[in-house]
Every structure is written in structure tokens, then in C-alpha cells.
Amino acid sequence: MTSSDSSPAADALVRVSGAREHNLRNVDLSVPRDSLVVFTGVSGSGKSSLAFGTLYAESQRRYLESVAPYARRLIDQAGVPDVDSITGMPPAVALQQQRGGRSARSTVGSITTVSSLVRMLYSRAGDYPDGQPMLYAEDFSANTVQGACPECHGIGRVYAVPEERMVPDPSLTIRERAIASWPTAWHGHQLRDVLVALGYDVDVPWKDLPRKDRDWILYTDETPFVPVHSRLTLAEARAATKAGVEPSYSGTFVGARRYVLDTFANSKSASMKRRVAQYLDAALCPVCHGKRLKPEALSVTFEGLDIAEFSQLPLRELADMLSDVVAGAQQAETVPNGAVLHANSRRAATEQRIAAGGSAHAAASDVRRTANRSPEKRAAASRLASGLIERLRPLTDLGLGYLSLSRT
Template sequence: MSTPAEFSGFVRVRGAREHNLKDLSVQVPRDALVVFTGVSGSGKSSLAFGTLYAEAQRRYLESVSPYARRLFNQVGAPDVDAVEGLPPAVALQQQRGAPTARSSVGSVTTLSNLVRMLYSRAGTYPPGLDGTYPNGPDIIYAEGFSPNTPEGACPECHGQGVVYEVTEASMVPDPSLTIRERAVAAWPQAWGGQNQRDILVTRGVDVDVPWRDLPEPTRDWILFTDEQPVEPVYRGRSFEETRQAVERGDEPNYMGTFSSARRHVMHTFANTESAAMRRRVQAYMIAAECPLCHGKRLRPESLAVTFAGLDVADFSRLPLKEVAALLRPYASGQGSGKHAQDHPAQALARQRLTEDLVARLDVLLDLGLGYLQLERSTPTLSPGELQRLRLATQLYSNLFGVVYVLDEPSAGLHPADTEALLAALASLKAAGNSLFVVEHDLDVIRQADWLVDVGPGAGEQGGEVLYSGPPEGLRNVEGSQTAGYLFRAAPHEKRPPRAPSGWLELSGVTRHNLRDLSVSFPLGVLTCVTGVSGSGKSTLVSQVLAETLAARLGQSGGPSETGPADEGDLEDAQPPGAAASLEGDVGSLSRLVQVDQKPIGRTPRSNMATYTGLFDPVRKLFAATPLARERGYKPGRFSFNVKGGRCPHCQGEGWVMVELLFLPSVYAPCPVCHGSRYNAETLEVRYRGQTIADVLAMTVDDAWDFFRDDAPVFRSLDTLREVGLGYLRLGQPATELSGGEAQRVKLATELQRAGRGHTLYVLDEPTTGLHPADVERLAAQLARLVDAGHTVLTVEHDMQLVVGSDWVIDVGPGAGDEGGRVVAQGTPREVAQAPVSQTAPYLAQALGGAGS
């Protein structure tokens, strides 16, 4: 650990006011590992990313042409008086995967580009493809080995690897129903279904007889025709009345266009931007392996080219450690004997490309990612895996004199994986770089050369520097919540583990690295599923168990009942295969809820008040005031999402965007409503002296006092305070919330609901982004759910939460092919003694108390 005299210089910040920072001034050393700590929402990221990185980016962009600036995702100039001594900066922020499954390990690390070039320039071409080097007339260029390009994608499946079709059975699940009773379940709801039915009546189809009794040619036309006839529609008339109207030539209600069920399903699946809609229509489709490329996604000509006997698809399916072993002889020149007749340029290309590939792969192997494959899609990766992939790219770049600003690099990492992360950070620092890390993990904090503790609380109670200096100096800082966990053993609950009320028996699990796995999950308790990153925890719990249980419970909309569907979910849909079997006390469960860290809204119009539902009773209170009743204002008048009460200039946004051409666009308060979102007439209505805009500007803590006598609102606010969100404003846009904050909003929404039977709550790494103090608060809320008669199942790395659980299932022992098995299960103390578990030593340490 360094001392202040050993540092080469300092970065000095004066007057930082970004977000909740209170005119903050601080200095941090360069060429050191600087860790920013503090409770969630204290202002750490506002200082590290919103101020330091934003200022570094602003200075860099000043040196490039105005045109080039338009190509950057500019974060905007920070609100700060001065920043001195700041080198160029690179940011590595937390991102949960790419939008679609077309992004992969290979594309994130740029390895795929090198592999495609390797096959293009040094591959073995079969007879019939002119492989004459260089640049024979039919040589396949690198784009031809990518399933995401027109040159490389299989023409049959368009680079998907699977083809989708529909059948009568998939679209008509119950042929005893009539068309009016929605026998054709694949048709859209509401207007679409009625439109189709009325058109069929016009054409002479009886929509009131069982589907199976319709003539087969009629059924085939309804389901599969490619025609789109336009027919008159006589709404509300019976079959006979419609036929008579057609014969008389009565004026129809409108002319409707008929679309067959197959056409509707296939068109919707290919073109809709709604993940929920795609999920619905996919239920009526049958997926099969593409008969042309056999799931390899590439055109036959590309698959005919090989390297070391493998086509590019098979090559991309190898674990990275096997790829490195395969390429190492070629990189050293020992593999060239197999290609003695090569053109010299081809031999040189092969050696140069394999040298580069091996060098990049070695970095990934050092970070413990050798079990991944190049084709593995990024939505299937954990945040920790994705963060390490990006970190590997920076390690290979060999930059010097740069500030790396990292956002919780240990997020999603098992304690054993954190050791590899620390070694990587040490390599970056040894190369002459500075590391500014926002972090909650105590193991990473203990390795810091310098700590900046921000707080003391969150939101308006934070934004101040409590301490800046070597870690040991934080020990006696009053008001620091970090010091209590860093230097003093955190007391653990001595409560004996709860006894299960039943069991779920999951068997026949085969997906990713899980091979015919069987496991039992206890009910009525808090269970933590542990294991190193990539061992198969999330696949087992968040995918297989959740999907299988959702199907058994009839939750056709998908397993998650909280939060919006993610656009990437469907892109990574699994190919058809044997389904897992779920037995045991399934009947005791009434529903499944997945509480994840996905955003609670995609636009600033969504906020905590609207998501939790507390805004509904608030609007009713305003509508019940004398002035509102006198004017005839209904609750909808006080919504900023509909016409009537909202500001007509900003459409209820409260802000307007100002385009600055070559500079980042800036947002300014609406000049009409001044950021209130409402028009002047609506703001004349007051409840206990406050306007509806004043209420949205309140923090949860302030609103808790204000609405103390209004039970429906107070109950929601009380729950939000209990999960540690008292510092958030009611109207704070959902886009400003961190993943941890979004997850706690969802949890609070569940906690305030009335009991609805026995619910199974599934949480995937719920402690990500949480300070140890917030983890303690989260654990209390999870215990509250269990005490209310529910089951909580979490995938977790944080030993602080694991030691307080009732049951632990450890998956491993390693990652990838070395994992996928249950290596230990039992109470925390029992698993802590398991000999083959990588979790056991860290769990034993946590049970004995941490600190120094």
C-alpha cells in the first residue's frame, strides 16, 4: 500500500455540484488505486463518473473536429468549478448485456473479427472455391463468416440458426371452440380478432360452429392463406342477418382487411418492436433447427472453409481455453508444417493473426473466463462476466498514463473471482495508469491505496466527502457507515435456520453447462444459490426453474410479474429440447415473481410514484379538494401523461431539449411550466397547501410526514422507507435510478401488496450495487417476506446475505464445463464445511465475522 509521499501527483476537484454533490472539493492521487465508497445514492458515481470522467471526456472532445464529436455518446459538461491534474480517462460502466443475442463474447472482445480474418486469409478452401492467395476471384472476405451480414448469413434462416413455422395445432389449441369463442388463439386481441370474425361472416363462414366441424378447405384458408382480401363488415349482426345484408347490398360499417392467422403471427414476430407482443406470438410458433445450416447460421460456402479441420461455427463453439491451445502451435510457427504448400503471404497472415489471437486469449484466461465460447450471446452473461470481458480489452491495449474509471467491477463476481479481478487491476496500475473505482465490495476496498468516502447518507443527506486518504485513516471517522463494516466485525443473526414447509423437485435440467441436473428447493424459507461466476446458478434458477414453474402456474405472460420485459429476452430464446420436470409441493404455490434489476421504465415519464401505484390515491386526494370538485376535475386531470392537466408546451415532460449541433444536447426546464409539468389551472388546486407538482418534488421521507394521515399513500411510502429509498423524490424519472434502486422499488411494490397466497420470489444477485448497510436492510425485507409465509430464492455472491439465509445450494465446483453440478447444500454452517466447494472458505470466514 502506498503512502501520500509516494504518489506522483494529485487530481484536484473544486466546487463539484453534479446531482447531489454539495459544492464538494477533494484531491485524489494519480497512479494509484482510488476507491470511492459510501451508501447507495450517496454521490459516489456523481463524483467519479458525473464529474471526473465527464470532465476528462469534455477535454478530449475539445481536441477533435466538430464533425467527429457527433459520433461520440457525450455525457455533457459537469457542474464543477475546476478540475486540475486530470489525465485522459476511460470509463468501464456496468451494463447488463447487449440488446440482442446477435452480440456475443467474440464481438465484445473483437476476437470474432480476427477469427473471420483468419478463415478468410488463412483458411483451407475446398475444391470449387478458388482459394488462390492473395485475393482469388472467389475468396470469401471476412464479412462472409459473420451470420449478422448479408454476405455470411444463411439464406434459409437469415442467420438465426432456427426456422419458425406455425401449424393448425399451434394456432388452434382447442378445436371444440368456435371462432367466436376464439378457437384461433393466434389472432390478435380486441379489434383485430373481431375484425377477422366479422369478415369471415361476410364471406359465408359460420363462426358459431366448433372449429373441427368447419370444412378442411375453409380451415386451411383461414389459417394459411397469403391473400389479404378487403371485405365489407356488418358489425353486430348474426350469421343470417349478415348474409341478408350482403344480398341486399346494405351499406357496411366499414371495409376490413383479412389477414390469416399464420400471416399475422409471422409478420408480428418479424416486425414488432414490443417484446411482450413477440413473446405472445412466439407461443403459437414451432422452432426447428435450420435444415440448410443445421443451426450454424452461415451460408454453405462459408461453412466449407476450415481451419485446423474446423469450420468457423464449430471453432466459435469451443471454450476459449481450447481455442488458445489449438492456436498456440500456429502462433509459434510450429503448425506451419501442415501447410507447406501455402503462399508465403498466406503463411505470414496465419502466424500474425494467431499470435494476436493467442495474446488476447491469454488475458481472458488470466481473468478466469476460459470456459466461455466466442459464440456465447451477451444476454446470457452475468454482469461480472461482461465487465471482465471489457476489462480484458483494456488490459491488452497497453495504454499508459490513463485514468480508468470503473463502476463496481466486482459486481456479479464470486469472492474467488474477485481475486483475479484484483490481479488485473494491479496490472493496469503497474503499467502506469490510475484507477478510480466505485465499489462496495470490502475485499476490493481493503486493497485500495486511497479511499474517498462519500455520505453520510443518500440523496439530499449525502453529497459530502467524509474522508479522503489512506484506508487506515477511515477507521475512526464518525458518520461513515463504511468504516463500521470495514474495520469491525459485522454481527450476524444467531437465529436458527427456519424449517422448510415443503420442497420443489426439479429434475432433467439440461441447458448451457447443466447436464441432466436434479436439485431440490425448500419452500417457506430464504434460500441462496451460490457458486463461482459461470457455474450455472442463473441458468438453473432464473431461467429453467422460473420458466418451468411459470408454465405450471399458467403465467403465460412470462415468469416476471414485475417490471417491463427486456428486448433481449426473446432474442436468446432456447431451441426446442427436453423440458425439465418439476414435482413436489407445486400446488402450494399461487404465483411466481421475479424481482430483477431491470429498469422500472424506459422513459422519464415513468417514475417511482407511478410504478408503485401510490400516485393513484394521491391524484384522488387532489380531485376531492373543493376547488377541483367545483371545476369538475377528475383524478386524470392530475396526471402528466394525458391531455388536460399537463403543460401543453413540454407535453408533461417538464424539460425541453436544446440541440447544440456539434455539442451534446442539453435539457432545460420548460419555459412555460418551469419544470412543474402541469398547466397553470391545474397548479391552482392545492391539497393541504401543496400543488401536485410540489408533491412530486418531495422525497419519500418528506412525503411520509406529509401523508401520515392518508393510509393508502402512507402505506406505500412507509414500505419505500423500509427498503432504504427515503432519499428518492417521488417524481424522480425511472431512467435516473440505478439497478439496485430499481430492484428495491420493485421489492417495495411487492411488500405493500395484500397477501395473495404462497408466492415464490426469485431474485438474481439482489445485492448488486448495494453498500453493506443497504444489504443489511435488504436482508431484513427478504426475511419479512418469508415470515409472511412466502418463499424467497436468490442467486447470490454476497456472503453477508448468504450467512443469514436458511438454506444454501452451491453450484460448481468451477465454471463452464467444470461446473453445472450441485456440490453442496444445507444450512450455511453445513455448506461452510464442504470440502469441494469454492464458496465454503469464504462462507466460513463470513460466519466467523469480518474486519480487522
């Protein structure tokens, strides 16, 4: 850390003036860029307020100005720092001393927010099929209604719940828990009571029930809400209803398949997800082929790759490719047929990597091509690629270049 009045060249500094976040009191300083800088001090001296509350918060705020309002709402924002000015601020990644709030769909790209910039790259600088209108950044996210594959709803796999999984022993009755996929304890008793209220005999072996009854119990999406007499046989329940006995409660029926799928998709309990997963047969989605996005989003390419293929590249190869994009854009401004020369140089480099035993990801780049983009798209591609390179550099410098953005 240096003082604000004696420092290296101005373009190699992040200059902070009048930082007042939390316990900071009008702090002025200059921080060298592209260097390892350590803030030290006693507890409460303002280290985190400066690093996270001021520098990182301002970097994130500037980045979010370029993000679509809808996508901006999906990002945990650090807020606007209390500071007079900050200059020379590059894009930033914050690695805080706490566990992130991961979900089943969290990836390297989503946790670092790099995927937000990738989606913007495809939206603004991607190569669209003839006649296809431009897509917004959220159309390239499998976690939004706009972008998710309509068949698998952004999961990448489709799930079947076969009867032999849900009912492993058809000699049992429903009361004896023939439907193993239903919940245990009170909820399971409730579902059996609701079936009795609906007129089904839960004391007959499963294999002896009519096929239409078995199919409805397992596969219906109906959710009837009925008054229930708790833990009675079918005959006893009918007698109680006829005698005008007050029902114990009212309950909702949920089919066995629907219970499994809803629990697997929506439960926040890892143990419940594991329990219902044993009743599922999973297969690759036939529409998106595991890429989780709608066909329109997958038809847009950048350097010959759709966004799913792009996100599967190791970070170090991704940074190399984006560096070539920036160099190619600069070359295209000064050299005739620059885009063609750029494509040829990339193909030659790929052949060298393959000959040297390069990875499958590198080999796949043999089919990539740099399209003859318009000057506007070329400029957008260069700016966004430069931003991505800056976001990827801290990760590759930490030795994480082997990861991909799609890594969970």
C-alpha cells in the same frame, strides 16, 4: 499512471499527447501496458473522457479501419477522439457501467465485437475448397442476408405451426376463439371481422368448416385488404353490404401461421414472443444443422474447423490454438516444412490433453490440421490471430475463459 517523461521501456507504454476530449485540457500522460491501471478523481474530472472517450475510442477507430465498410456500419462506433497523438495502443475491450442493448441473437462474440475479427480471419486466411471464390467478412455472419442460411434465415432452427396447436378445441367457433394462436383483444376481433367480410362463417364450429376453408384461414400467405362491418354475422354483413351501409373500417387479413411466425421473428415484446412460442414446433435446420450460416461459408475452414465450430471453443482453448498459429507461422519462416511440424506438434499436444481427461472441444482438435498456406495467407493468419489473442486476453484474465464466442 506515470508522467510522460519518466516511464518504463517505451514499448510497455501507451503514450497520450494533447487529449482534449470533453472536459480534458491538453492532457499528456503515459499509461503502463499489461498492468491494472486505475483512474481516480472527483466527479467531472475527466476519468471517463480519458478511459472511454479517448483511449478506447482511438483503439476502436484503428481497428475499424481494417473492417469492411458494410460490417463497420453494424458496430456502435465511439467516434474520433480529440487528441494530438496516441502511441503504443493495443486492441481494447470496453466494459461500461450500463446494460448493453442485447437482442435475441446477441452472443459473447457480437457483444465484445470479437466475432468481427473472427469473420475477417476466415475471409482472409481461411482454407477454401478448390474453385470457391473468396468470401467477404459479412458472408460469415448469420445476421446478414449475405451470410444467413437460406433455409432458416440465420436462426439455426426451422419452425412448424401444426393445426392442433393453433386450434386446440375444434368444437369452438372462430368467434369463440377457436384459433387460439390469433391475438386477443381488438386485433383478434379485427381478424374475425375480416374473415366475415371475405365470406367465411365464423359462427360454425371449426370442425364443421370445409377442409379447404380451414387450410386457407390457417396457412395462407395472402393478405387481402377489405372493407369491414364490425362484429356482424355473415348473414348480417351480407345484408349490410347489399343495403349500401358504410363499412366500419378496412382491415387486412393475416393467416394464423403467418401471424405466429412473424410475431416470433419480429416482435420486440418478450411477452408476445413467449405467447406465440407455445404454438411452434422447432427442429434443427436440415441445411445448416443449427450453424445458421450458408453452405459456402461453412465450407471455409481454419485449423480444420468451420467458423461455427471455431466459435464454440472455450475462450481459453481458442487463445491457446491462436497462439499455436502465431508460433507456427514464425516457425514456418525459419524451419523447412514448418507447417507439417506445427501440425504434428498440435496433434501430439491434443493426444496429451485427451489422455489427461481434456474436454470434448480439445478432443475435437485431434482432426485439425494446419494447411500449407501461402506466405500471404500465413502472414494474414498470424496478424489476425495476434489481434484476436489481444482481444481475448482481457476476457480470460477476468476468469471468463470458460465462455465461448457463440454463448448467448
